[in-house]
Amino acid sequence: MASYILRRLVGSALVMLAVATLVFFMIRLVPGDPIAAMLADSGSPEAREAMIRKLGLDQPLIVQFWKWFTNMLQGDLGASIYGNNQPVTTIILEALPRTLSLAFLSFVIALVIAIPAGILSATRKNSATDNAVSLFAFLGLSMPDFWLAILLIIVFAANLQWLPAIGYEPLSAGFWPWFSHLILPSIAIGTGFSAIIARMIRSSMLEVMQADYMRTAASKGLTVRVQMLRHAFPNALIPVVTVIGIAFALLISGAVVVENVFAIKGLGRVLIQGIQNRDYPVVQGAVLVVSAFFVLSNLAVDLLYAVIDPRIRYS
Amino acid sequence: MDDKDLIKRAESELRDAYDYDARDPLFGLSKDDMRGNKMSRRTTLRLLAAGGALTMAQVLPGLRPTKAMAAAHAGGELNCAWAGVGEIVTLDPAQIGQVLQFQIASNIYGGLMHIDNNLVAQGDLAESWEVSEDGLEYTIKLREGVTFHNGDAFNADDVEFTFNRSSDPEQSRHSRVIGNVAELQKLNDFEVKFVLKQPQASFLTKALERSSGRAMTIVSRGGLEALGLAQYGLTPIGTGPYQVTEHVLGQGVVLEKFADYYDPERPKIDKITIQPVDGVEPLAAAIEAGDIQYVGGNPVPTQLVSRFESNPDLVVDIKPGPGFQSIWINPWHEAMLVTDFDKPVEELKKEKGFMVRLAIAKALDRDLFVQQGRFGYGVPAHGTINPAMGYFFDDALATASEQAFDPEGAKALMAEAGYPGGAGFPELKLQTTPNTKRDGQVVANILKQVLGITVLVDPKDFSIGIEEFNKMDFDLRLGGSGGDYDPDDGLVDWMQTASKFNGPDRDKDAMPFGFWSEAESDTAVEAQSVTADPAARRELVQKANAITSNKVACGFLYHPVDVLVHSTSVIVPEDARIPGLHELDRISLA
Amino acid sequence: MMSDISAQEQVLDVPDMAPPKSRLRSAFARDRKAQVGLFILGFFVLAAVFAPLIAPFDPNEMTLDMMGRPSGEHWLGTDDLGRDLLSRIIWGTQISLFVGISTVALALVAGVTLGVVAGYYGGWIDNIIMRYIDLQWAFPNFIIAVYLVAVFGTGLLNVIVAIALAFLDDFARIARSMVLTLKEEQFVDAARVQGFSDARIMFRHILPNALAPIIVQATVSVSYAILGEASLSFLGLGVGPNTPTWGLILADGRSFISQAWWLGVYPGLAIMLVVLSINFVGDGLRDALDVRDTGA
């Protein structure tokens, strides 16, 4: 097990290094001149020269890469080209709690919807409830998250005026400000995700319910409710764990668009803005962090899997 | 006073302001006129005129919104939205590149001078000032007892520090603004002297101004040292009426009343939260839900204006906007080739490339464009000179210009150029930014309807678009200028062979000029810059303007309007309504 | 002495082992959901094919009837530039379906080729291809697509290529794992002994047997591609302003929906219906072809 973990860790690190290299050179393929955009109003050649010198963009690409790379290994992701050259690490550390809050809340919402729905539809297989849950799941999968986001804004923010339409408040500002700003975007992202989990819980519950130990439980005279909750459900959770890995991809992808609708400057929006501004260091940093999360969460899922399911052994 | 009297008085004031010999370093003012702690209206108008920054619009008091206003009181909290932007990237004057940034910064910092609602500079941290006979030395007495937000006392060292910082292009983007200063002398702790290389009438209003000038917006030595450059850009220390207590990128800026501000009357509101809001619907929802009571930043999207106007909880104040938007036509494109504009129009009209250019400009149905593209909020444009410039604006050009809307004439020109009904004409790309894509579609549709040519709208991120525009690598481009209060802003920046936007990065061997070069208008533009007599200047301005219009320097499209939206609970007094700025320290809550 | 070595002439009749095609048909005949899906999808496909005939207006024709309510003339209302929304959605069907299908076709061809080659040859070829796939696996698909559109620029072709590249790894993985299993089958050995070329073995013998999970993945991917295009267009990274796609109609309408709800509702509804019906069909296929749900 230890060597398996080590092997996966080293493998993940290698992937990250490759990602870093790829990202550095790819963003420079993107047409567009950040300096021209930044200095559009003053347009003086000496300011331009000074800016290029200051940012080190006059050096050969390979030198720039080496500098960035060695700094990155020490945890320094460089500084934004724009404004007062905010350190990329700061920008990302500021964005991270927003995306993580959003991801966390979306995840909670998804589970709150998906667990009862999945259990209900499994225990009442082929009933009207099952069909309704299944239809909901399909709808959830098919609805573009940004569309849902817009509809939610129209209904709950513009018409009913129950919740703020946009923005983010940190948890330190109090629970309600935090929660009220995040609930609509979380619903927008979480709905599609809940559909996936509900389907997964249903099918794995059905599988588990046919297993021998369930028949044993039934023969011991346990009530259906106890059978379901104590025996079937925990075992059915195992495949659901894999979804958590996929969850991150979905949440990040969803967050890119939904953060945009709700004007929340999370990782996704940092990335999109970075791309639009051709802010090389920011894009490099954001992509690196997103993929690090993705790689690590996949790794975590694999390891978690080994812990949850004693049948899986790694050599 | 009714409107007629107003205009009469304004006209006489304008005449008086311009009534001096252009070579007179004191612009017809006496030394006494120039010194003091508050300039007379006559003095300021004259200074502005000499600086080339005076317009009819400034002389005329703005029209006030008609909705009744409740009585003001001090204190309270205000939530503002900054429209069309995701974050306030920096509040460091040295790095500020966008209007929406100095709109905020102006409330945080003090400068030596600050313009008022007539766009006339008044003393801010300068208590009084004197100008030497030759107009080369400005001795400024600084206000005493001013403190920075961090408690440091303000004195001449801070002026010196700011000056040195702003002069260094490595540290500041605005070194050009104070390029005319030969030397800054510290006379004592509260007195400094600027020595200029040559007389500059606009010195007080442009170089020393705290908001749009930015070069002499006083920054804090201690603050920069303690916070570091990056953090200072977020939560700067200044001497202004408000201090930044919180600023997280993408989340907004929290301003709190600075208790030790030198004017005890200001600011009135205790706490102001500024939230960047990108996107139209979230903005509308936030305003209509009452989350937001005041809108700054980029212009309010025009489709919302009539809706806000009909909302009894909101005040919408519309003024002429100082700017123009055009369709730039690349003269180096094969189908629109013009290599030499220095010919009479009749001569040019014999060239195929010019026929196409003129046809495109003539085909622009500007009324339809304003109605469809801007929901009725805008003014058809035929030149760079906008209606906010009042006195210089040329009403007649709308009908007299060669490029006045004329569908039949446009069609005839296309046919003559060999493309009857657009047949055989190549597909053109119309470059826009993502935000002006919609305008581009309206233009493309108009050109399709009138000329039968296919124009594909090609939205590009600003960073790409500006690069291609600078290289003259485009077919058509939708773009233009804002903040043009003086004829210079449009003419000098855009309509001269040497203009800074005129294809600076083009291949200079293949393209001797950028989008436009014409000797006669060059001469007129230069002459108007140094002409003091308003009538004469107006003549030169309108001459240059007419040439650029007739010879199609570009297809002029529209002038925007300036719209201020706020809740009826917010009281915006006359002196807080400076076009393009938000004087948050003067507004109050009902 | 042929008589004593001839086989029984009786052909075995095993109904549950009917050829795949008819198996599929019978499975679909029982699957109400898949039928509904096929019906809706057929409806949209017809709309796409006959768009020029059935769209009541030119989708790009602007009028001054801006943000007009749904009416007898404009069934779904008009947009912010006075264009007929119904006509735009009908034409958008064409683009959206085209993007969905061509994206997946491209991803499928490229991904499956990579996967088959990697699985069949193994060794360093497999190593190189799989390291690349691992690398791609380190990014969420949508992020890849966003990034690639930024690199290539917007436009129909670029969006198709970007989404296709983003989906490539899924197909490569599935194809490779199928090949690794099928490679051990004796008919592959037989083919090699008979001197068949590697290409023939890979694409004529192995691939057809690996199609079931690939088809299911492809079906699901079409829906993701349609959603992906819509999301890209929504972010302004899409097909370009001159082509009505559902995502673009939504993105353009986004600034007007509180004044014209139809601009926000109908294009979204179209996306949802098509994606829903594809999911229904995909689910039916999954059941019929007995492919395990991969969840992804």
Added chain:
Amino acid sequence: MAQPFLRIEGVSVHFPVRKGLLQRQVAEVKAVENVSLSLNRGEAFGLVGESGCGKTTLARTVLRLVNATEGAIWFDGQNITELKGAALAPYRKRVAAVFQDPFSSLNPRMKAGAIIAEVLKVHQYSGNVNARVIELLGLCGLSDRFADLYPHQMSGGQRQRVGIARALSIEPDLIVCDEAVSALDVSIQAQIINLLEDLRVRLNLTYLFIGHDLSIVRHLCDRVAVMYLGRVMETATSEELFDNPQHPYTRALIDAVPNPDPLAEAGREHVALKGEVPSPLDPPKGCVFHPRCPIAMEVCRTVEPSLDILTPGHSAACHAASPPQTN
């Protein structure tokens, strides 16, 4: 003596075992170790042994599905172990295979006729392909309707006939039959064996027949080699091997064959082999068979016996092998 038609000369096949992050080779599976055999034209040669003894690997080496680590295989005077790519094509045209599993050896997506026709087309058959397919099916005792059937519509025996027809389609000289009948019912096995025998006579084929069923090998093959743990233990003519086995392993194998007469079977005593087949990763020192050998001697633990000729045509690799008895 004429040159043998197929000569296997000191062939070893080792598979590397890789482990760890860098995929370093940590061990080798010695599937086939220094095997030499020769087949004459028109002969049926049997290769027997328990599963895992390397006989299938050897067959696959002959078929060039795996590459020999050492040694060479000569076919009709040509070393075919060196051939690559296009150079291999002529060999492929002369050698065919019939595989063990009739379910897996036919592509389930293709009809029988197409399976055979494809071979003909790839090898650019000049005549009428369809007619030839029918002819080949007929040759294998299948009527022409089978051309239109998918494998899953046929029985195991029918499928194996299709497999044989496919093998015959290129008119090969050598057919490698890898456990070609072991997956079939006994009654079908007989039919297929009869078919193979019949075809050999009619088409002058050479067989390399791999099997673990000794009775079938005895019935079909002229000569037999016994393999254990990758090595040849004994080789002789069928008759000689079964009547006079010299290697204790051969004897144990023959002993394990049930007597068709149940009564005789019931009263018979078995010489059961002790233990399990050792791992080919780590074969025993000395004679690889010694840990299971009932008559193992001290020398067997240390010295690996060579495959010595006992009488002309009969060789065994055993320290205890005695010269032929002369009765």
